[in-house]
Amino acid sequence: MPPPLPPDAKCTRCRSQATIRLPNHHMNFCPDCFTHFFQTAVHRAMKKYGISRATPLLVAVSGGKDSLALWNVLNQLGHVTRGLHISLGIDDFSEASTAAVDRFAQERSLPWTQYSLKEIFGYDLMEIKRRSRRRICSLCGLLKRQMLNRLTIKEGFQVLVTGHNLDDEAGRLLGNLVYHRSEHLRKQSPFLPTPHGKMPIRFKPLYRLDAQEVRNYCSLQGIHSLEAACPLSRGATSHIFQEALNLLEREMPGTKRQLLYGYLERHPASPSTIPFVPCTICGEPTYEDTCSVCNLRRHLEKNSAKE
Ligand code: AMP
Numbered sequence: 205m206p207p208p209l210p211p212d213a214k215c216t217r218c219r220s221q222a223t224i225r226l227p228n229h230h231m232n233f234c235p236d237c238f239t240h241f242f243q244t245a246v247h248r249a250m251k252k253y254g255i256s257r258a259t260p261l262l263v264a265v266s267g268g269k270d271s272l273a274l275w276n277v278l279n280q281l282g283h284v285t286r287g288l289h290i291s292l293g294i295d296d297f298s299e300a301s302t303a304a305v306d307r308f309a310q311e312r313s314l315p316w317t318q319y320s321l322k323e324i325f326g327y328d329l330m331e332i333k334r335r336s337r338r339r340i341c342s343l344c345g346l347l348k349r350q351m352l353n354r355l356t357i358k359e360g361f362q363v364l365v366t367g368h369n370l371d372d373e374a375g376r377l378l379g380n381l382v383y384h385r386s387e388h389l390r391k392q393s394p395f396l397p398t399p400h401g402k403m404p405i406r407f408k409p410l411y412r413l414d415a416q417e418v419r420n421y422c423s424l425q426g427i428h429s430l431e432a433a434c435p436l437s438r439g440a441t442s443h444i445f446q447e448a449l450n451l452l453e454r455e456m457p458g459t460k461r462q463l464l465y466g467y468l469e470r471h472p473a474s475p476s477t478i479p480f481v482p483c484t485i486c487g488e489p490t491y492e493d494t495c496s497v498c499n500l501r502r503h504l505e506k507n508s509a510k511e
């Protein structure tokens with residue numbers, strides 16, 4: 205949390221009483237001007253990557269602050285959207301996530317579709333955790349990525365937008381650099397064009413806004429997101445990299461932006477040159493004979509036989 209503002213602080217934009225401090229930008233805002241700042245950051249991101257209001261957007265909504273803020277701001281900016289939520293089956297956490305999406309959508313009369321991981325993949329996350337020793341966060345990440353891609357096309361959309369913010373993107377970049385993950389670094393971009401007709405464009409319109417800015421926006425807009433963190437993700441390395449960047453940010457405001465924007469300017473995303481082939485099991489595009497989703501399902505089936 206940034207330190208509180210002095211009582212006589214003025215809004216950088218309109219000179220009225222400021223209530224929100226943005227030390228990383230050396231700016232303070234009143235509530236209306238902060239909302240304008242937030243909307244402008246998203247609008248600029250859309251413009252930079254050529255996404256017009258005419259393009260229908262499928263918004264992946266988890267029920268957390270980022271994806272609900274994203275859905276809200278896209279509607280304020282006049283984009284046509286539909287929400288897509290996957291219920292992952294992580295006990296009470298997933299129930300509360302779905303309830304947060306439902307409440308948000310109902311309050312604003314926004315359309316959305318819900319799927320359950322069990323129904324689309326065959327196993328929910330708790331079952332996957334029981335059957336596999338692999339790191340659950342990376343399995344969950346893989347399934348969310350693949351399923352969101354597939355469902356976007358199934359729902360008739362070409363563009364999938366997710367709520368990843370500046371902290372997520374900078375933290376991911378730091379992790380990829382530390383471990384020299386060149387395949388991941390190649391795809392480190394807020395905008396990934398479609399590599400195949402059966403895969404959507406993926407875009408992260410909040411990549412210029414940090415977690416605290418998203419929190420401020422949610423509280424000003426009356427967005428009741430799920431506060432709880434996923435119970436399976438405690439100690440995840442992605443959180444540790446974000447913490448490390450928060451430490452740097454406190455000492456040197458602007459570090460996160462410096463890291464991410466500097467990297468993006470120098471390293472535009474480059475598409476893979478490996479040709480896609482259809483998965484021999486499910487027909488989805490993949491680089492190998494069988495896709496990562498079918499491979500994971502087979503691994504889980506095998507492990508159930510051992511139980
Ligand atoms: P996470 O992987 O939890 O950091 O979430 C990153 C983004 O992925 C979120 O901002 C959402 O856009 C999307 N997302 C995460 N979980 C879900 C879910 N269960 N259903 C739909 N979208 C999700």
Ligand code: ZN
Pocket residue numbers: 483484485486487488494495496497498499
């Ligand atoms: Zn497959």
